[in-house]
Amino acid sequence: MEYANDKDFYPAPFPSSGLQTFDLQRISLAKLLNGDPQEGKRVFNIGSNDGFFYLDLTTHAKGLQILELAHKMHHIGKGVMENTPLEEKRTFPIRPAYVGLLDTGYKALCIDKDGNPDRLEMFNISQAGLFAGNEDYKLPPWLASHETIFRTMIRESNNIHNTILAILEPQLQIPTGSLTSLHRLTSPSGAWLRVLHYPATADGKPLPNPPTPPHKDAVSLAMLFAWQGGLQITPANNPNIADHEEEDPKDWYWVAPQPGCALINFGDAMSVLTNNVIKAGKHRVCSPPGEQCKYSRISVLTSARPAETTMMRPFKSPVIPQPAGNDDALTALQWGMEKVRKTLANVQRGNEKAAAEQIAKEKEAAARPQLLVASA
């Protein structure tokens, strides 16, 4: 595979020992596209349990195409993140705070003392912005020349997301098209293509707190392309612990990126639509492990989200338990806004707290020699 040994992608190896890792199942895209019933069952079982799997893209030309696009996205992401001044990046606005949906625009979670993005920065390209035609959507000059690649990446990702969703329909005993019709490329939905940049720390050591604290995604499906480690999952997925709360440290497992594979996870929208028959995978993102920590990390993420007008209530099906009580379902837009706002506030709070602690530590360290001199 082209790029397989490129230092930009793999600046250091994922540690081969000493880490608690989780060996996710590997699903073949070719088998899914060919309607292999056993592979379909495996996807359903994964959705009923851990909620994460490797999708082997090398098995089909469609997979190789999206892999190539993901590599291009990595190059674009690295280039613009490293070379575009912060003020210029900020000309690509996110939605107003009351909307909350982080489906478009540039965001830096923290700025360091020298005025540079710290811990995590990202840009989002709105699927609806490029395909729904319901808004005057324009990319900023620093991204506009890449619009064709963004469009192709979003379109091909949407095909893969819908391939997976279509496989679940008969197993959930819901009519054909029940899920895929909610995830059309051209429907306003809040779906996005995202590039994340985790700058390396100044001292090359891992951050004490994960830049992305524990959460479940406010999407139906997410497809992650990552080359360095960082993602951790908790297979225990303890239902008694809130989405944003830490699990027991021993329950967090590293997920090693596999060349040629994307990482797929089910999001919370699927757990609502199936009343938890399909479970969202809880995860967090830490500094990369081992030697990889010395290098900045870029990852590329695509999402499938239900169309904005979808009522977020479980499908009627003999295999989906029906909730008791009043039907006070939100639309996917209302549900998504609320969920993203909460997650984002939690991520922001965690990062600001960690950044403040870091500054306090540095100040303390800087003051120490002077105190010694003063007392000498």
Ligand SMILES: [Fe+2]
């Ligand atoms: Fe996530």
